[in-house]
Amino acid sequence: MDRDGRSQALSAGYGKYKLEILSMRFTHSALAVMMLVMMTPPVQAAKRLGPPIEELQSTPDRVRIVAATAGDNSTPGQILFKVSERLSGESPDVIELRTDAESHADVEIGEPYIVAWSYMRRNRAVKGGWEKDPDGPSIVTIMGLGSPALFRQTEELSFLFSPGTIDDPALKAEQLDALLAQMARNDAHARGLAVAELYLREDLAETFSPERAAQLKSLFESSAMTPQHLELLIRAALEVPGELTDPWLAEELRRIIIQHGTQYDLASFVPALVRTAARGLQQTGSAGDIGLLTLLLYSNNPGVAKAATAAMNAIDPDAAAARARQALERGWIHSETRRALTVYLQGGRI
Structure with missing residues (x-):
């Protein structure tokens, strides 16, 4: 899969994968961030974004990255940093940055961090789409990941x-x-x-x-x-x-499917995980996986059931069709799964 395809796949699971500037109102739930972004209609087609580190470094005129020590967080919603190294863009020696409540509470005074920050905020009504933030500089967030670009410094980072x-x-x-x-x-x-x-x-x-x-x-x-x-x-x-x-990846995918079963909290990320595991067995699985994948036809998430059907069809089309007919006859399946299996049996498309 090329980078565009990967960006699309990440967007499907995490919302639009892009950088935005954190305002004083931070989303405290990654799920809420994803839902908000997914429900917001784009003004225009967004460019495909690449890996997060590359993206953070791509606009040094707007997003600056520093290695810095947390100096003070006595002001609610703000953290004072003493910069030790400028990694991308210009930065003063000391900078006070606005951040979300969770990061403000978690930061440890005296500890070194890698921080990406900006003095700009998004405003699509102005030329260029960005303007100077009147509330002052803030830590940026990687939308989709639902997390601010504030990382405890390690040798690797x-x-x-x-x-x-x-x-x-x-x-x-x-x-x-x-x-x-x-x-x-x-x-x-x-x-x-x-x-x-x-x-x-x-x-x-x-x-x-x-x-x-x-x-x-x-x-x-x-x-x-x-x-x-x-x-x-x-x-x-x-x-x-x-x-x-081989063979450990297929074994891990089976373990994930077995661990989570077929009934999920639909507000969690577990359905997406099981769906991807089922899709993975389409590439790595064998005929011995038909029985396990069949169980997923009875999932409370139709996307999981569809992924399982596609995997079975790739492994053994005849067995997949037989299991699909059996599921329809039993009637213990989600209505959307029923529609998908009916279409599949009529034309082999899932």
Whole structure:
């Protein structure tokens, strides 16, 4: 899948993947951010955006990135930073930035951070679509990930954000090593950045070695992975050469499906995770997976049922048709699933 396709896939799961400036009103729920963005009609077709680090670095005149120490957060909604290194764009030595309540509460005084900030805000009514924010500079957020660009500084992030690193094709192996190491750290916030970067960097798939694939496998086994992060990790892993992920990737996909069953909290990201796992078995599965995929036809999420049908059809069309007919006869399925299976049996299209 090319970058445009990956951007579209990320948009489908996370809302439109783009950078915006955080205002004083921050969304405290990633789901709310996704729903808000998905319900907002675009004024014009948005350009396809790339990996988050690349995007953050793409407009140094508007978004500045620094390594800085948190100096004071006594003012509600604001954090004072003492800049130690300018990674992209210009920045004063000391800057007070507006931020959301959660980041304000979580920041640790005296600790080093990587921060992307801006003194601009979005205003589509003005020429260029941006204007100086009268409320002062603020930390930017990576919309879709639902998180501000404020990361505890690590060796890996310092390397990845260093000027010229992401643009240097000779550093692909080092970039991949840094992303894998950052994802293994106990930092869910920065893990979201790293996993999105890995997924959208399709050029890194060819850089995997058996040792790096083993690191990738260990991430799947981590209980710290959220459904959002795990879903993107599956997508990234499916691009890695199959000889490096066989048979463990298919085993992980089966485990995810078994773990979550067929009835989900539809306001959670679990349906998207199971749907992607089912789609993954379309690529990595075997005839032995027909029984497991059949269970998903009875899911309370039609998208999951459709993905399972497509996977079964790819593995064994005759068995898929038989299981679809059986599900229709039993009648224990979602109405939208019933419509989709009926169409499938009439023309083989799902």
